[in-house]
Amino acid sequence: MITTDPTTNVGMVRLLITDVSDADPLFTDDEILAFLALEGGVKRAAAAALETISRSELLVSKKITTQDxxxxGPAVAAELRAQAKALRDQARQDVDDVVGGAEAWAISVVDFDPHAAYRVWW
Structure with a gap:
């Protein structure tokens, strides 16, 4: 049983890569979780999954013509790579929209204790 619920990150990745068949999934949930951990976002994880499928397509299918x-395989792989690039571009645009086109940055405000180094905490 795989996660296909589109309200979860795993389900969203599956939706983007059309891996929604319980009978014959392309990836396990653990593999999709690994893509999410490696890539840090749904669209980037989906792009990585598409690139993985693309490499498999190149290795397995090749270009074959017999009778009719x-x-x-290379054309399918090229299209999968194009889709992966489009997802990465969308993810990049999403980040740019959030931070107004500037590089992401953050600041934290903490209480300053000038005597903290001299206290024993145990």
Missing amino acids: LSTD
């Missing part, structure tokens, strides 16, 4: 049937 043909497959073009």
Whole structure:
């Protein structure tokens, strides 16, 4: 059983890469969680998943023509890579929209205790 609930991060990644078949999923939930951990966002994780599928397509399908049937693994792989690039561009734009086009930064305000170094805390 895989997570296909689109309100979860795993479900959102599955939705973006159309991996929603319980019968024959492309990735396990753990693999999608790994993409999320590695990439730090749903769209970037989906892009990484598409790139992984693309590499598999290149390795397995190749370009084959026999009689009246043909497959073009390299073309499919190229389209998957284009989709991955589009998702990465969208993720980058999402970040730019949030921070107004500037580089992300943050500041924390903490209480200052000038005697903290001289106190014993145990």
